[in-house]
Amino acid sequence: MKNLTPRLILIGLAAVLGLLVLFSQQVGLSDERPLKLGIDLSGGTILVYQVEQQAGERVDLDELVSALKRRINPEGVFDITIRSVGQDRVEIIMPEEMANQAEEVKRKLTEEGSLAFRILASTNRASDFPAYLNRLAPTSRDFQPIVESLPEVGPTAGGQEAFRWAKLGEVVEATRAEAGAPTSIGARSITVAEAGWPPNRFRGLTAVLESAEGAAIEATIDRNTEDTLYLDRPLGVDAGAVTGVRVDYASGPAEITDPIREWSTNRYEGLPVLLEGVRDGEAARVTGEVASNTADTLTLTRDHGLDVVSSYRIAYNPSSIAMGGDGASISPEAAGDAVVRGVRVPSQPGTTEYFVLYEVPRDTQDVTGDMLERVYPQSDEQMRPAVGFDLDSIGARRFGSLTGRYRPRQEGAFFYNLAIILDGEIMSAPRINDRISDRGIITVGGQGGQAAEEVNYLIDILRAGSLPVALQTPPLQEETIGPTLGEDTIRKGVFAITVALALVPIFMIVYYQFAGVVSVIALLLNMVLLLASMALTGSSITLPGLAGLALTIGMAVDANVLIYERMREERDRGAPLGQQIRNGFGKAWSTILDSNLTTVLTGIVLWSVGTEEVKGFALVTIIGLLWNLFTAVFVSRTIFELAYQKGWIKRLTMLRLLNRTNIDFVGPRRYCMVGSALVIALGLSIFFSRGGTEQQGSMYNIDFTGGSLVTVRLDDEELGGQTPAARISTVRDTAGAVLPNVTVESLTVSGEEERGEAPRYNIRTTEQSPDVVQEKVLEAFSESLVRVELISAEPIPAEPDADPDADPTGLEGNRYRLTFNLPQPPSRIADAFAQILASADPPVASPRSQFRVANPDAPPNDVDQAGETLVLSTSLAGDRVQPYLALLGTELREDRDFLFERLENFGSVVAGETRQKAIVAIVASWLIIIGYLWFRFQSIAYGVAAVIALIHDVLIALGAVALAGYKIDLPMIAAFLTLIGFSVNDTIVIFDRIRELRGKSPNLTPRLVNEAINVTLSRTILTSLTTWMVVMIFWLFGGEGLSGFSFCLVIGFISGTYSTIFIAAPILIEWIGKPSKKDAGALATSR
Structure with a gap:
C-alpha cells in the first residue's frame, strides 16, 4: 500500500493557501479585495494627459501608447485602456479597484525613463570648469523654471559643453513660504x-x-x-x-500641512525632517521622521511639540546618493569632492533644489538606458535593496571605456564617481574602483519595504524603456467613470456564467458518477488555485474574463475524460479495479502531457514576444494549465487511490455515450478538404468585403478603429430617473439609434452628486467626424441636454484701503464673482468673453488685455481647473461690463458648443505596431507547435497537420463572425486564441492514439487512422460537448456583453472537432501514409 499522507498534506496545503489568498480580506490579512473587477463591471478612473511637444514637432502617439502599455501594464493582466486623443493627448482608463495604485501609475506615466551614466565633476579639477560653477544648463523639462532664472550657458571653445548639471534624486522640501x-x-x-x-x-x-x-x-x-x-x-x-x-504652516501635534504642495502619496515615508518654529514663546528647532504623507500633509512618527511651525525641511536619505563603499552622501552638508549647488525654485516658494555638476562623455563612452539587456533586483555591498543591470555588447564596450578612463591609476590616487542619472536626476553615484564592463547596480533611497517598492518601481521603468515624449503634469482631466456595461448586460452575463458553472459539474457527476465527483473536486481546487494566482498577479476580472473562467472548467475536464475513457477500456478488457486506476492514469498521461505542454509552450511564446493584450491571456492560460495538470492528474489520482485503499469503491460505474464504432472517417477526406476550402473562401470574401484589411473597416469595433468622443450632461428626469446602471443602458440605446458602435461611460468628480449636478456621460462611437457626432447627439438628446447658465455676476467690493500702486495692470479695478450652474474652466469662459468684446459695437480694442478670468480655488499647478464660481477681473468701467456679462449669459445658453465638454477624435486601443507584434507572436507559437510535435512524433508532418487544422478553425470562425455581422474586439481576440489551444489539444489526442496503434510500424494506413479516430470518438464528443455547452449558454443567454465572444467559440469548437477528424488526420495519410497491400484496394476506392 502506498503512503498517501505526504500527497494529502500537499493537496491540503495548496487548498488552504489558495483559500487564504481569496479570503485574505475577510481573515484580516489584507485591506483590499484580492480579486479586482475590471472597468466593464466596476467602472474606474479616467486620466487625460497633454503630450509635451515643441511647436511644429510631430509626435507618434501610437509609439507613445505602446510605451505606456509596457510601463504600466507590462504583463497585460490589468484591465487598463490606453489610447490617443486628438493630436496631442493620451487617455488612460483604470479599474476602480486600482484606485489605491493611482499615484504610482501617475508617476510611471510621467517619468520619461531616460537613463545615462556620467562622471561627476570634482572640486579637485575646478580649473576645468570655471565657467560652469555659477551657471546651470537645462538637462530636463523639470528644470526649465530654474534655468530661466539663471544666465545662459555658453558653448566651450570646442563648440560643445564639457559639463552639465543634474538634479539630486530627492528635492529638499524646505522652508516657509517667504519672499x-x-x-x-x-x-x-x-x-x-x-x-x-x-x-x-x-x-x-x-x-x-x-x-x-x-x-x-x-x-x-x-x-x-x-x-x-x-x-x-x-x-x-x-x-x-x-x-x-x-x-x-497649519500643524497638528504630529502633522504639518503645506497647502501649496502636490506630493505623491507616501513619497517621503521614513525620511528625516527638520522643523523650526515657536515653543513657549521662544524659537525652537526639532527633528522627526515622516511616517506617511498625503498630497499636502506630512504625518510624523511622534509629536513635534511646537506651538507654531514656521519652516520645515525634508532631509536627504543618506543612502540615496552613495559616494562609495563608506556610504557617504552628496548633500549640501556633506558634498565630498562633488560640485553641489542649491537653487530656489521660482514656482514653489520656499523650495530649494540641489544640482551636481557632471562631465559630458565622448560619443564612444556615452552609455544610456537603450543599451540595457537585463534589469533585476539586487543588493549592494551593505545588503540594501538595489537594482542590478546587464549591458548589451555595445553598452559593455562603452561602459568599459568610460570606467577604464576614470579608474584610479595608482595607489592613493584620486577616485572618480560614476553618476547614474534617470530623467536628469542622480539616483546614485558609486566610486569607481576599477574598470567595469557589462554590469553594475543602482542603489535607491528609503528603507525596508519602501526601498523594495522603489526597486520594483525602477525595474518597471527601466524594463519598459524611455518614453518617446513626456506627458505634462498634472493630468488635464481626472474623473471617475461608472461600469461601461449596462445593468441588463451585466445581469444577463452573470446569469449565463452561473448556469454554465453549474452545468459542467452536474454533467460530469451524472455521466461518470463517482469518477465525476472526483473530477468536480479537482475542478473546485483548480478554480481556487487559478483565482488565487490571478489575485496574486493583480489580474482584473472582466465579464469576458469571468466567461473565460467558466470555459476553463469546460476545458479542464478534458484530462479527466481522457483518464476515465482509458479506465473504461481497461474495465472492458476485464482488468481489476486497481489496474483500471493505474493504467487509466498511466496510459492517458502521455496524451495529457503533450496536449497541455504544447499549449503551455505556445503561451510562453505569446507571453515572450506578444503585445500586452496577448500577454495577459497567455499568462492566465499558462497558470491555468499548470494547475490543471496538478489537479486533474495528481489530485484526482490521489483521491482514487485513497478511495481504493479505503474500500470506498468496489467497481467503477459510468454511462456510455457510444459503443465501439467502425466509421470510415478518412474515406471522404478529399471532399471534406474541398468543402472546407470553399467555406473558408466564402468567409474570407465576406471578411474582406467588410473591410477586414482596413483599419477603419466595419469588421472592427472601437478598440481597433478609434472614433469620436463627446461628453454631455443629461437631465435625470428626462432619462426616466432610473438607476445609474440602467441610465447607461438608456443612453447607449438612444445614441446607438443614430450612431454606429456606441459605448457609454458615466463620469463623476468628487462632490458633483452632493451638489446635485446632472450626471455626465462619455459617448464613444466609431464615427470619425466630430461634426456628425455633434449633430446626431443633438438630434437624439435634444430634450435631455443640460445647458450652461450664468446664474449671477456679482461685483466684488474693492478693498477700502487698497493701494492703487499695488495693481499696475489695472485689472483689479473691477472684479465680479461669476456663478454658473455647472463647473467651467476659466479659459473657456475667457474665450467666450473675449469673443463678445471683439464683436461689440464698437469692438473693444485688444480684448484679451482688458480682463482675466481665474478660479480662486484652483491649485497652482492646475490654474485652468473648472469651477462653479470664477472671478472676472477687468480694467473696463462697471457700466460697460454689465451689458457684456448679460451677453455672456445669453451666449452660454444658446451656443451649442457649450453643451459638449469634450468633442474630439480618439485613437484605437490596438495600434498598428501592436497588431504586427501580435501576428508575429501567433506565427511564432505555430512554429513552436510544429517543432514540439516534430520532436514528440518524430515527423514534421504531425506538427504541420496540427497547425493547418488550427488555421482552418480560425478561418472558419473568422468567416462566420463576418457573416453574422459581429465585430472584432479585444475579447474576440481572446476567443480566437482560446480556439487555437482547443484545436491543438483535440488534434493531439488523436495523434497520440495513432502513435500508440502504429507502434514501430513504418506504415500509416487509412485503417489505422480510422481505428484511432473511432477509439477516441467518445472522448472527442464528450470534451467538445462540455465546452460547447458552456459557450452555447453564453451565446443564448449572456446578452451583448458575451455574444460576439461566445459565437466565435460556438463555431470554432464545432470546426475544431471537425478539423481534427477530417483535416488533420487525413493530412498525415496524404503526407506519410504508406498503405499495406491489404489496404491498397480500399485506399484506391476511397480516393
Whole structure:
C-alpha cells in the first residue's frame, strides 16, 4: 500500500493557501479585495494627459501608447485602456479597484525613463570648469523654471559643453513660504513683487510680518494673489518698518500641512525632517521622521511639540546618493569632492533644489538606458535593496571605456564617481574602483519595504524603456467613470456564467458518477488555485474574463475524460479495479502531457514576444494549465487511490455515450478538404468585403478603429430617473439609434452628486467626424441636454484701503464673482468673453488685455481647473461690463458648443505596431507547435497537420463572425486564441492514439487512422460537448456583453472537432501514409 499522507498534506496545503489568498480580506490579512473587477463591471478612473511637444514637432502617439502599455501594464493582466486623443493627448482608463495604485501609475506615466551614466565633476579639477560653477544648463523639462532664472550657458571653445548639471534624486522640501521685504503695504494688504505665491492657497493661515525692531506682527489671511496677501484686519504699520513676511504652516501635534504642495502619496515615508518654529514663546528647532504623507500633509512618527511651525525641511536619505563603499552622501552638508549647488525654485516658494555638476562623455563612452539587456533586483555591498543591470555588447564596450578612463591609476590616487542619472536626476553615484564592463547596480533611497517598492518601481521603468515624449503634469482631466456595461448586460452575463458553472459539474457527476465527483473536486481546487494566482498577479476580472473562467472548467475536464475513457477500456478488457486506476492514469498521461505542454509552450511564446493584450491571456492560460495538470492528474489520482485503499469503491460505474464504432472517417477526406476550402473562401470574401484589411473597416469595433468622443450632461428626469446602471443602458440605446458602435461611460468628480449636478456621460462611437457626432447627439438628446447658465455676476467690493500702486495692470479695478450652474474652466469662459468684446459695437480694442478670468480655488499647478464660481477681473468701467456679462449669459445658453465638454477624435486601443507584434507572436507559437510535435512524433508532418487544422478553425470562425455581422474586439481576440489551444489539444489526442496503434510500424494506413479516430470518438464528443455547452449558454443567454465572444467559440469548437477528424488526420495519410497491400484496394476506392 502506498503512503498517501505526504500527497494529502500537499493537496491540503495548496487548498488552504489558495483559500487564504481569496479570503485574505475577510481573515484580516489584507485591506483590499484580492480579486479586482475590471472597468466593464466596476467602472474606474479616467486620466487625460497633454503630450509635451515643441511647436511644429510631430509626435507618434501610437509609439507613445505602446510605451505606456509596457510601463504600466507590462504583463497585460490589468484591465487598463490606453489610447490617443486628438493630436496631442493620451487617455488612460483604470479599474476602480486600482484606485489605491493611482499615484504610482501617475508617476510611471510621467517619468520619461531616460537613463545615462556620467562622471561627476570634482572640486579637485575646478580649473576645468570655471565657467560652469555659477551657471546651470537645462538637462530636463523639470528644470526649465530654474534655468530661466539663471544666465545662459555658453558653448566651450570646442563648440560643445564639457559639463552639465543634474538634479539630486530627492528635492529638499524646505522652508516657509517667504519672499523677502514687502514692496507695498496697504491697510489690510501686503505685496511682495514677483513672490510667485499660488493664488488663494493661504486662506485661513497666519501671515507673520517681521520688523526691523525684531517684533513680529501676525494676521490671518483672507485670500491671496500671486504677489499680494489680503488680511483680516488693518496692520497699522509703515512699509519701511517691515523687513520680511512669511506664512506659517497649519500643524497638528504630529502633522504639518503645506497647502501649496502636490506630493505623491507616501513619497517621503521614513525620511528625516527638520522643523523650526515657536515653543513657549521662544524659537525652537526639532527633528522627526515622516511616517506617511498625503498630497499636502506630512504625518510624523511622534509629536513635534511646537506651538507654531514656521519652516520645515525634508532631509536627504543618506543612502540615496552613495559616494562609495563608506556610504557617504552628496548633500549640501556633506558634498565630498562633488560640485553641489542649491537653487530656489521660482514656482514653489520656499523650495530649494540641489544640482551636481557632471562631465559630458565622448560619443564612444556615452552609455544610456537603450543599451540595457537585463534589469533585476539586487543588493549592494551593505545588503540594501538595489537594482542590478546587464549591458548589451555595445553598452559593455562603452561602459568599459568610460570606467577604464576614470579608474584610479595608482595607489592613493584620486577616485572618480560614476553618476547614474534617470530623467536628469542622480539616483546614485558609486566610486569607481576599477574598470567595469557589462554590469553594475543602482542603489535607491528609503528603507525596508519602501526601498523594495522603489526597486520594483525602477525595474518597471527601466524594463519598459524611455518614453518617446513626456506627458505634462498634472493630468488635464481626472474623473471617475461608472461600469461601461449596462445593468441588463451585466445581469444577463452573470446569469449565463452561473448556469454554465453549474452545468459542467452536474454533467460530469451524472455521466461518470463517482469518477465525476472526483473530477468536480479537482475542478473546485483548480478554480481556487487559478483565482488565487490571478489575485496574486493583480489580474482584473472582466465579464469576458469571468466567461473565460467558466470555459476553463469546460476545458479542464478534458484530462479527466481522457483518464476515465482509458479506465473504461481497461474495465472492458476485464482488468481489476486497481489496474483500471493505474493504467487509466498511466496510459492517458502521455496524451495529457503533450496536449497541455504544447499549449503551455505556445503561451510562453505569446507571453515572450506578444503585445500586452496577448500577454495577459497567455499568462492566465499558462497558470491555468499548470494547475490543471496538478489537479486533474495528481489530485484526482490521489483521491482514487485513497478511495481504493479505503474500500470506498468496489467497481467503477459510468454511462456510455457510444459503443465501439467502425466509421470510415478518412474515406471522404478529399471532399471534406474541398468543402472546407470553399467555406473558408466564402468567409474570407465576406471578411474582406467588410473591410477586414482596413483599419477603419466595419469588421472592427472601437478598440481597433478609434472614433469620436463627446461628453454631455443629461437631465435625470428626462432619462426616466432610473438607476445609474440602467441610465447607461438608456443612453447607449438612444445614441446607438443614430450612431454606429456606441459605448457609454458615466463620469463623476468628487462632490458633483452632493451638489446635485446632472450626471455626465462619455459617448464613444466609431464615427470619425466630430461634426456628425455633434449633430446626431443633438438630434437624439435634444430634450435631455443640460445647458450652461450664468446664474449671477456679482461685483466684488474693492478693498477700502487698497493701494492703487499695488495693481499696475489695472485689472483689479473691477472684479465680479461669476456663478454658473455647472463647473467651467476659466479659459473657456475667457474665450467666450473675449469673443463678445471683439464683436461689440464698437469692438473693444485688444480684448484679451482688458480682463482675466481665474478660479480662486484652483491649485497652482492646475490654474485652468473648472469651477462653479470664477472671478472676472477687468480694467473696463462697471457700466460697460454689465451689458457684456448679460451677453455672456445669453451666449452660454444658446451656443451649442457649450453643451459638449469634450468633442474630439480618439485613437484605437490596438495600434498598428501592436497588431504586427501580435501576428508575429501567433506565427511564432505555430512554429513552436510544429517543432514540439516534430520532436514528440518524430515527423514534421504531425506538427504541420496540427497547425493547418488550427488555421482552418480560425478561418472558419473568422468567416462566420463576418457573416453574422459581429465585430472584432479585444475579447474576440481572446476567443480566437482560446480556439487555437482547443484545436491543438483535440488534434493531439488523436495523434497520440495513432502513435500508440502504429507502434514501430513504418506504415500509416487509412485503417489505422480510422481505428484511432473511432477509439477516441467518445472522448472527442464528450470534451467538445462540455465546452460547447458552456459557450452555447453564453451565446443564448449572456446578452451583448458575451455574444460576439461566445459565437466565435460556438463555431470554432464545432470546426475544431471537425478539423481534427477530417483535416488533420487525413493530412498525415496524404503526407506519410504508406498503405499495406491489404489496404491498397480500399485506399484506391476511397480516393
